[in-house]
Amino acid sequence: MKKEVPLLITAIFGSFMVIDYFVPHPSVSAVGETLQQWAIIVISFSYVLGVANIARVNGEKISKRSRDWPFAIPLLMGLAFMLGVGIFGGIGERTLFNDFFLYAYTPMSGTMFSLLAFFIASAAFRSFRVRTLEAGLLAVAAVIVMLGRVPVGAEIWDKLPGIADWINNVPQMAAKRAILIGAALGAISTGLKIILGLERNYLGGE
Amino acid sequence: MLPAPFLNTMAALLTIAIFSFLYKDNPFYKFAEYLFVGIAAGYIVALEYHNVIVPNLWRPLVGGDLNLLVPFVLGVLLFSRFTSGFGWLSRWAIGLMVGTFSGLAIIGFAQGDLVAQVQANMLPLKTETLLGTFSNWVIFIGLLSSLVYFFFSKEHKGALGASAKLGIWFLMVSFGASYGFTVMSRFSLLIGRLLFLLVDWPASFGLHWLH
Secondary structure, three states, X not given: OOOHHHHHHHHHHHHHHHHHHHOOOHXXXXXXXXXXXXXXXXXXXXXXXXXXXXXXXXXXXXXXXXXXXXXXXXXXXXHHHHHHHHHHHOOOXXXXXXXXXXHXXXXXHHHXXXXXXXXXXXXXXXXXXXXXXXXXXXXXXXXXXXXXOOHHHHHXXXXXXXHHHHHHHOHHHHHHHXXXXXXXXXXXXXXXXXXXXXXXXXXXXX | OOOHHHHHHHHHHHHHHHHHHHOOOOHHHHHHHXXXXXXXXXXXXXXXXXXXXXXXXXXXXXXXXXXXXXXXXXXHHHHHHHOOOXXXXXXXXXXXXXXXXXXXXXXXXXXXXXXXXHHHOOOOOOOOOHHHHHHHHHHHHHHHXXXXXXXXXXXXOHHHHHHHHHXXXXXXXXXXXXXXXXXXXXXXXXXXXXXXXXXXXXXXXXXXXXX
């Protein structure tokens, strides 16, 4: 029951998704669609589980007065507030939920990502100091692409934007394709291993 | 709808709180960081509630579609992880999710990435222009050599080693270009946030000092 049933469920659902693609019969498609719908519902429960876990961990942090516990209070308040206004007030355009999405969530996520601009620059300085051919190729490609995307690049040399485009469309594309092909082969083989029950790490211990 | 000056001030203060990390880790940054996690978590669950749970589960279930009891029960079983003795029951729901997406990944990656990328590489090695011919040869050789680099079943020596070395060079150019794009996108975000602080925020109080 502990391992066999989940393995069976995985095999049935996984193989049906594959069969659904290769057998274009309305009855097979109907079952496939139902199973996908079920998966979407269970996944939405997993989001709730994740958030319940965040609430539990931070609640414990406050009750045990662990390190940085005062900051768990705004976390829980933000969580409860967004849940409350979202579930009871709706998620439409002229709602409190949308206001807080646009004026709290979006600016904070944008600023978090923009912070990386500073750290990525210092990381680049460190990595470009490594004097090897590979590091040189990386640095030259990065500098050309960056300069080719801004007006000052064309001011320095009018052919720079064209060279940046060529790097992006030719050597970059070649290596990217190899990575995508390798990743696709890896994903397909991992998917098969999971469906066949050879890969069981997702079941955890015990 | 709350008044624009209040909302813009809230957004500006949160932006400044996060930027304060550039000086050093401090309580203002930590406050914004934790608040962000809370708001993001609440946001995703409220969205799931309105977009999935109510229309795909609750309404059909109340309408008499008892088939949906299966995903409902499996979804509830996920919460057995919080118990010490029945945690294993959550594996049934995990099995459903992992199985479904493994099946979809096999088809999706095969169709969307593997076949599409191989097909896209079927390029003429002689074209009407010299640059076109040269570029297609570069793509052809670049793809083959990069694939050789990822081929670990044989030691990278001799011709295989030389080809793998060439593959590394192509990969480095690719990483450099990707890095360049990432930097540009991050800087464009940074410019957006600075413009908000210097232009949009004051403008919500009628201050247009930068225009």
